[in-house]
Amino acid sequence: MGATAIRTQGLTKRYGNVAALDHLDLEVTQGEVVGYLGPNGAGKTTTIRLLLGLINPTEGRGEIFGLNCWRQPVQAHGRLAFVAGEANLWPSLTGGETLRLLGRVQGRVDEAYRDELVARFELDPAKKVRAYSKGNRQKVILIAALMTRADLLVLDEPTSGLDPLMEQAFRGSIREARDRGQTVFLSSHIMSEVEALCDRVAILREGKLVEMGTLAQMRHLSALTVEATFEGPVPDLSGVPGVSSVQVDGRVVRCQVRGPVAPLLKVLANADVTELLSREPSLEELFLAQYGGGQDQGVQHAAR
Amino acid sequence: MLHAEHAAWAPGHPAARSPVAIVRLTARKAVRSGAIWGYIFGLAIASSAVSYTRLYKTPAQRDALAAAYGSDKATSALFGPAPQLQTVAGFTVFKISMTLIILGAVWGLLTSTRLLRGEEDNGRWELLLAGQYTRAGAAAQALGGLGAGVFTLWAITGLLTVLTGLDSAVSIGAGPALYFALAMVATAVMFLAVGALTSQVAATRRQAASYAAWFLGASYAVRLIADAGLGLHGLIWASPLGWVEELRPLTAPQPAALVPVAAFTAVLAAATVRLAGTRDVGAGLVPDRASRRSQLRLLGGPAGLAVRLVRPAVIGWWVAIAISALLFGLIARSAGGTISGSSVQQVFAKLGAQGSGAEAVLGVCFLILAVLVAFTAAGQLTAARSEESAGRLDHLLARPVSRWRWLGSRLLVAVVVLLASGVVAGVFGWAGAASQHAGVSFTAMVEAGVNLTPPAITISGIGVLAFGVRPRVTSAVVYALLAWSLLVLIVGSIGSTSHWILDTSVFHQMGSAPATSPHWAADGVMAAIGVAAALIGGIAFNRRDLQAE
Numbered sequence: 001m002g003a004t005a006i007r008t009q010g011l012t013k014r015y016g017n018v019a020a021l022d023h024l025d026l027e028v029t030q031g032e033v034v035g036y037l038g039p040n041g042a043g044k045t046t047t048i049r050l051l052l053g054l055i056n057p058t059e060g061r062g063e064i065f066g067l068n069c070w071r072q073p074v075q076a077h078g079r080l081a082f083v084a085g086e087a088n089l090w091p092s093l094t095g096g097e098t099l100r101l102l103g104r105v106q107g108r109v110d111e112a113y114r115d116e117l118v119a120r121f122e123l124d125p126a127k128k129v130r131a132y133s134k135g136n137r138q139k140v141i142l143i144a145a146l147m148t149r150a151d152l153l154v155l156d157e158p159t160s161g162l163d164p165l166m167e168q169a170f171r172g173s174i175r176e177a178r179d180r181g182q183t184v185f186l187s188s189h190i191m192s193e194v195e196a197l198c199d200r201v202a203i204l205r206e207g208k209l210v211e212m213g214t215l216a217q218m219r220h221l222s223a224l225t226v227e228a229t230f231e232g233p234v235p236d237l238s239g240v241p242g243v244s245s246v247q248v249d250g251r252v253v254r255c256q257v258r259g260p261v262a263p264l265l266k267v268l269a270n271a272d273v274t275e276l277l278s279r280e281p282s283l284e285e286l287f288l289a290q291y292g293g294g295q296d297q298g299v300q301h302a303a304r
Numbered sequence: 305m306l307h308a309e310h311a312a313w314a315p316g317h318p319a320a321r322s323p324v325a326i327v328r329l330t331a332r333k334a335v336r337s338g339a340i341w342g343y344i345f346g347l348a349i350a351s352s353a354v355s356y357t358r359l360y361k362t363p364a365q366r367d368a369l370a371a372a373y374g375s376d377k378a379t380s381a382l383f384g385p386a387p388q389l390q391t392v393a394g395f396t397v398f399k400i401s402m403t404l405i406i407l408g409a410v411w412g413l414l415t416s417t418r419l420l421r422g423e424e425d426n427g428r429w430e431l432l433l434a435g436q437y438t439r440a441g442a443a444a445q446a447l448g449g450l451g452a453g454v455f456t457l458w459a460i461t462g463l464l465t466v467l468t469g470l471d472s473a474v475s476i477g478a479g480p481a482l483y484f485a486l487a488m489v490a491t492a493v494m495f496l497a498v499g500a501l502t503s504q505v506a507a508t509r510r511q512a513a514s515y516a517a518w519f520l521g522a523s524y525a526v527r528l529i530a531d532a533g534l535g536l537h538g539l540i541w542a543s544p545l546g547w548v549e550e551l552r553p554l555t556a557p558q559p560a561a562l563v564p565v566a567a568f569t570a571v572l573a574a575a576t577v578r579l580a581g582t583r584d585v586g587a588g589l590v591p592d593r594a595s596r597r598s599q600l601r602l603l604g605g606p607a608g609l610a611v612r613l614v615r616p617a618v619i620g621w622w623v624a625i626a627i628s629a630l631l632f633g634l635i636a637r638s639a640g641g642t643i644s645g646s647s648v649q650q651v652f653a654k655l656g657a658q659g660s661g662a663e664a665v666l667g668v669c670f671l672i673l674a675v676l677v678a679f680t681a682a683g684q685l686t687a688a689r690s691e692e693s694a695g696r697l698d699h700l701l702a703r704p705v706s707r708w709r710w711l712g713s714r715l716l717v718a719v720v721v722l723l724a725s726g727v728v729a730g731v732f733g734w735a736g737a738a739s740q741h742a743g744v745s746f747t748a749m750v751e752a753g754v755n756l757t758p759p760a761i762t763i764s765g766i767g768v769l770a771f772g773v774r775p776r777v778t779s780a781v782v783y784a785l786l787a788w789s790l791l792v793l794i795v796g797s798i799g800s801t802s803h804w805i806l807d808t809s810v811f812h813q814m815g816s817a818p819a820t821s822p823h824w825a826a827d828g829v830m831a832a833i834g835v836a837a838a839l840i841g842g843i844a845f846n847r848r849d850l851q852a853e
Contacts, residue, residue, distance in 0.1 A: 088696050089699065100603045
């Protein structure tokens with residue numbers, strides 16, 4: 001275990017009676033890549049703005065490498081780089097000028113790496129920000145953050161507007177950062193991105209942390225989807241311990257299993273099974289389970 | 305914002321598309337602004353008329369005033385001709401009309417560029433065009449909304465003028481009062497159209513506003529030459545401001561001058577609709593260069609960035625200040641000659657300009673420059689707030705830049721800009737005056753220039769206070785303070801007004817150098833108020849949440 005990169009204790013932000021973030025306890029260890037998930041309005045951006053000291057917590061505290069986010073922002077920011085979800089940059093500056101400015105303000109830039117990133121993301125630095133598309137503006141702030149090689153990368157939906165090729169370039173860059181020992185805090189709602197990059201995942205719902213763990217841990221807690229096809233009559237699975245959401249479709253049965261699968265296997269062994277499929281839930285299913293995506297009510301019940 | 309369309313899309317109204325949704329959307333913003341400025345126009349007219357009746361009670365006083373100002377070419381060049389100064393009506397026209405004509409034009413060009421090109425810049429226009437509106441149709445609708453705004457401006461100005469006219473001492477009929485109000489908003493109408501057209505030509509709001517502002521400057525200059533008694537009076541018909549002057553409200557009404565006003569507006573409106581229909585949305589006729597060589601100077605930190613960001617606007621203000629100061633300098637000697645020993649001296653004395661001759665004239669003219677310098681300050685504050693509201697400040701403050709460093713850099717740049725503005729005013733004023741052998745010293749003029757900055761510093765400081773405590777009202781506070789101070793300056797120059805009210809104007813305490821020596825002590829107090837307000841504002845800013853919009 002390395003040092004702690006991010007720690008929050010009871011971090012809370014209220015606007016009037018509405019808690020945008022409600023007693024968040026979070027710890028991110030140095031070198032980890034942590035995904036931060038939640039639907040729009042769950043409090044992801046509020047968390048990040050609190051961590052950056054842009055807004056003042058109503059209660060609790062946040063720390064970056066042991067530095068208080070609100071009271072010691074300048075010192076804390078010396079060790080992190082931030083990518084905002086919306087690249088509102090200065091329209092009259094060119095991409096190159098923006099990179100120069102943000103690099104100078106940050107105080108350290110790996111210039112060779114910057115040039116490599118500009119090539120990798122295919123950015124034309126001579127263009128004015130005004131003339132860039134949304135994706136190209138996003139590239140500017142991504143490069144500005146990555147080129148600093150900061151100890152901690154705080155990314156707030158960093159790939160909005162990027163095409164699939166650039167999304168791959170982004171993933172490559174994050175893996176490089178991880179391999180160099182940089183910590184990454186990635187807020188996103190692109191599940192495949194989080195699944196591909198993150199060691200641990202935190203799920204936020206209405207300002208509260210509802211899940212935190214590795215993907216394996218979260219899968220363990222959740223249901224397994226089992227689909228069986230029978231030659232003969234379909235057995236009744238509804239009473240089997242751990243089984244829920246049974247759906248019968250002709251001779252095919254689909255159900256969810258939580259906990260040990262042995263009771264289900266016993267029942268199936270006694271029936272005439274011709275095909276048996278089981279798979280772990282994807283992160284998307286885990287996420288939808290938390291929010292009741294509507295597509296798969298069974299998973300929702302099982303997870304609860 | 306899109307209520308109108310939402311209503312149209314609601315179940316039960318399948319085909320009820322509102323044909324005028326953009327008219328309403330634009331009108332909502334334009335009418336609010338038109339109403340506020342209507343009150344300001346109306347109050348300015350009322351205060352001007354009423355104070356004349358108090359200050360010049362006897363026919364002898366009025367004749368003296370008319371004798372002094374009535375035929376003076378220099379004041380005529382600056383403020384327009386001054387016939388019938390023996391009457392309330394004539395004096396009111398002379399006193400207030402040039403100010404309102406220019407304010408109306410500035411209101412018009414800023415309002416239309418904001419509601420046309422500004423909406424396009426921030427992408428909202430595309431949302432509307434994605435509905436069932438054509439590009440030309442949407443532009444025509446927006447013009448309709450702007451029309452509602454300027455109608456409100458006229459209606460409120462007219463109402464207040466009619467009410468003022470009911471005063472037995474003022475005694476102006478309703479018809480002439482409404483015609484006067486119409487003349488006062490005629491430039492607003494024309495420059496709404498100018499701004500609408502430049503919004504089609506330019507690729508950004510700032511560019512559109514600056515094209516329109518240059519056109520306004522040229523119109524004023526042509527009018528000035530026409531009225532300067534150089535035998536070129538025919539030129540008056542070459543300037544939109546000249547047409548308004550030729551309307552001659554309250555003195556010798558000439559409604560025929562409405563023809564060029566209406567024709568000009570109609571042609572520009574038609575051109576706007578036509579261009580909007582043919583060009584690409586988001587682009588202008590003058591292409592904004594998409595690429596250029598990066599210029600890496602001044603990008604080392606917040607101070608350098610502030611310089612880069614404010615540079616275009618500041619250069620514009622400096623040019624405006626330099627040209628105005630030069631003109632004031634050029635007319636100072638001849639104007640000074642005519643006022644010596646006249647009752648105009650009393651008027652000037654009320655503005656703080658003691659003595660006579662060129663220096664007294666310059667002392668009054670420099671008050672106008674003080675207003676320009678204050679506008680420069682207000683612009684800087686608004687620009688700083690927009691860095692936060694647009695979310696750009698996040699990119700700096702999420703890096704190792706403290707809030708104090710950012711705010712301090714912006715303010716430092718602002719103060720240097722203001723001092724430089726003062727020096728520009730002094731140097732160009734001196735150059736103009738010296739070319740006419742007006743006998744004013746270079747040092748005195750530069751001092752007079754520097755003397756212009758304390759009011760601007762006070763406005764900046766109070767602006768920072770608003771920015772720290774209630775950021776969303778920053779712009780409203782600085783411009784309201786500026787407008788109020790200007791109003792008190794105008795009223796205070798004529799009538800006897802309570803010194804409590806006079807003291808609320810940031811322009812009241814400054815000495816009218818070069819007519820008197822600058823009141824350095826008062827200047828110091830004003831600057832200190834500004835600095836104290838800025839400090840409190842800075843502390844509040846350091847403690848509050850960043851607020852984007």
